[in-house]
Amino acid sequence: MLRSKRQRISDDDPLARAMEPPPGETFEERQRRLAAEQEAKRVSDAIDEELNRQRISEKKGPKAIKILLLGQSESGKSTTLKNFQLMNSPKVAVILCPKGHNTDPRSLQAFRSERASWRAVIQLNVVQSIHAILDLMSKAHSSVHVASTSPHPPPTSSSSHSTNRLSASHKDYPSITTEHLKLKMRLGPLLQVEAALVKKLLPYGHVQLSGLANPAQSFPIQQEISVNSSAGWKGTFSRLIGRDSCDSSDLIDWSNPDDPGVVLNACAEDMKRLWADPIVKKMMEIEKMRPEEMAGFFLDALDRVTSLHYSPTDDDILRARLKTLGVSEHRFSMKTGPLGSPMSHDWRVFDVGGQRSLRAAWVPYFDDMNAIIFLAPISCFDQVLQEDPTVNRLADSFLLWKSIVSNPLLKKTDLVLFLNKCDILRAKLASGIRLADYIVSYGSRPNDFESASVYLRKKFAVLLKDHSPDRQLYCHFTSVTDTKSTTLILENVQDLLVRDNLKRSALV
Numbered sequence: 001m002l003r004s005k006r007q008r009i010s011d012d013d014p015l016a017r018a019m020e021p022p023p024g025e026t027f028e029e030r031q032r033r034l035a036a037e038q039e040a041k042r043v044s045d046a047i048d049e050e051l052n053r054q055r056i057s058e059k060k061g062p063k064a065i066k067i068l069l070l071g072q073s074e075s076g077k078s079t080t081l082k083n084f085q086l087m088n089s090p091k092v093a094v095i096l097c098p099k100g101h102n103t104d105p106r107s108l109q110a111f112r113s114e115r116a117s118w119r120a121v122i123q124l125n126v127v128q129s130i131h132a133i134l135d136l137m138s139k140a141h142s143s144v145h146v147a148s149t150s151p152h153p154p155p156t157s158s159s160s161h162s163t164n165r166l167s168a169s170h171k172d173y174p175s176i177t178t179e180h181l182k183l184k185m186r187l188g189p190l191l192q193v194e195a196a197l198v199k200k201l202l203p204y205g206h207v208q209l210s211g212l213a214n215p216a217q218s219f220p221i222q223q224e225i226s227v228n229s230s231a232g233w234k235g236t237f238s239r240l241i242g243r244d245s246c247d248s249s250d251l252i253d254w255s256n257p258d259d260p261g262v263v264l265n266a267c268a269e270d271m272k273r274l275w276a277d278p279i280v281k282k283m284m285e286i287e288k289m290r291p292e293e294m295a296g297f298f299l300d301a302l303d304r305v306t307s308l309h310y311s312p313t314d315d316d317i318l319r320a321r322l323k324t325l326g327v328s329e330h331r332f333s334m335k336t337g338p339l340g341s342p343m344s345h346d347w348r349v350f351d352v353g354g355q356r357s358l359r360a361a362w363v364p365y366f367d368d369m370n371a372i373i374f375l376a377p378i379s380c381f382d383q384v385l386q387e388d389p390t391v392n393r394l395a396d397s398f399l400l401w402k403s404i405v406s407n408p409l410l411k412k413t414d415l416v417l418f419l420n421k422c423d424i425l426r427a428k429l430a431s432g433i434r435l436a437d438y439i440v441s442y443g444s445r446p447n448d449f450e451s452a453s454v455y456l457r458k459k460f461a462v463l464l465k466d467h468s469p470d471r472q473l474y475c476h477f478t479s480v481t482d483t484k485s486t487t488l489i490l491e492n493v494q495d496l497l498v499r500d501n502l503k504r505s506a507l508v
Ligand SMILES: Nc1nc2c(ncn2[C@@H]2O[C@H](COP(=O)(O)OP(=O)(O)OP(=O)(O)O)[C@@H](O)[C@H]2O)c(=O)[nH]1
Pocket: 071, 072, 073, 074, 075, 076, 077, 078, 079, 080, 294, 295, 296, 297, 318, 319, 320, 321, 322, 323, 324, 325, 352, 353, 354, 355, 420, 421, 422, 423, 424, 478, 479, 480, 481, 482
């Protein structure tokens, strides 16, 4: 009975039928068949084992190479990160978006979902530059007014931006006219735009008041917004508009009368008038205020950035200023490798906030990094820290570099030094600002970029030699707002780190 049931199953099941011993199999034939089956199983198990081994080793993989970006606030860390983003964007020639806001297909890929958010940041940067100039005008006005009614000169209080500058002790401002006062009034609506833009970004960050409150000025004091770059602020404006698209600038409702761009466009001529005004220029000169060297400077592109259909280019995004709060991690998979045989590597780049109060948050990341890119803005020799106006920015960079190179947790970490903002240094020295007036030891050396940059590099090299003598100095002169040169430098750095990584894994 049992037999007949098995017989039925094998009749129904083609696999069972195929596996059945051939009818009338002899003892020798059976032995041969079983041996063949055993061999087939052995081969199959070996294949499974190999596949399993490959899966495990893929999982373990070559470890991601981790880079931590360090440096004081405004040194260019987030801008360097944006360069990594640009390098990592797929270089496809197909333009998927219907509206070609930017002709570089690479850039369409890199920042496309963030463009509307960066537009708002740039608008805020523009408004804040104008705000700073208006503050200065108010200050000059009140100081001239006080001087004309008082036998004593007014005390010198600094404007919001001049707190970042070692300012002149004696201020002899030119008088402003009623035309200036009218201009200031007409620019009033920009303050509402500023408040609205700050409010939109606020849920993702935090507002800091910068500069000193001046009771004589009718404009409120400046606010600087900082965001946690991992907090999703870049989607803020897309979400406000409410839909998803391939390029977030396609989501901007150009006909919305409440769009900040409308007010900026309406105030464009007055902003240009203010920026070109000779009396305002004279005031800025006295105050040593040079907006063109400040973070987020767009006053030389007012026609473009205030146009009704303005959408930021990559260069604009690189120049936009938004202070970082906290630490954020960015993952890239890039083809890099020495000897002309590019391999795909996973890269993790960590961006941090550089302001003094945020530096304690760097330490937990120290023991797990392959490399640190340390940014020192060497153009800042005549500026002070925003968070502590008693400290010179260059002096702060030297101290910070010293503490990084001598930190025992970073003993095995590669250090790459970017002496940044070389474009600003070059322009500053060419305009007659003397390095020797701020660094006495510079002495009578020529006040040109070549001599100054070599001198400053040497200062950083000496600190490394004194505090970490076994380490080699990898140093680059950079202007990280220039993507072309920065891409070459970052490729060079990546090459160095891949080689180093390979060397280390060979030693392990
Ligand atoms: N002209 C010029 N501007 C630069 C350069 N590097 C950075 N900037 C600008 O300087 C401003 C500050 O740069 P960020 O990259 O935001 O500075 P950060 O180090 O991230 O600053 P925190 O986030 O405050 O720590 C931005 O507006 C940049 O566009 C440079 O080499 N040249």
